[in-house]
Amino acid sequence: MGKRIFVLLAALAAWQNWERIETFTGLKPAPQVAASNADAPVVLYATTWCGYCAKTRSFLAEQGIRYTEFDIEKSSEGRRAYDALGGKGIPLMTIGDTVIRGYNPEGIKAALR
Structure with a gap:
């Protein structure tokens, strides 16, 4: 039993x-569980006169990547966020929690995978 x-x-x-x-x-x-930034918010910190910022904008447009842009010379909110990220050059991008410094198409693609 x-x-x-x-x-x-x-x-x-x-x-x-x-x-x-x-x-x-x-x-x-x-x-x-895939950790992907594919739907993560993309934020660009830039200026109007920066050539690499213009190249980054063009790349994002060519790839169809939606983003929010802050001109760090005109937006106090953008400048505060840029400084908080340790900004020492432009362009500076965030894709989710990933920070990308400078014009870096491969870094952008990798961060969005």
Whole structure:
């Protein structure tokens, strides 16, 4: 009688935790959570006279990437955010939590993957 109860309890426990058992034994792969910046907000800190800022704007437009721009010479909010990011040059971009300094098309593409 004791063996039957043990087997019954073991079967019940297995049934209640079947998804964990499948994942642990490799019968079912664990769900992958992709950390992607594809939908992350893109913010450009720039000036009107900067040539590399213009190249960055052109690149973003060519790629169809939506972004918010702050002119750090005209926007006090933009300047504060730029300074908080340790801004020491332009253009400076944020894509989600990723900071990209200078004109860097490959860095932008990589950050959006």
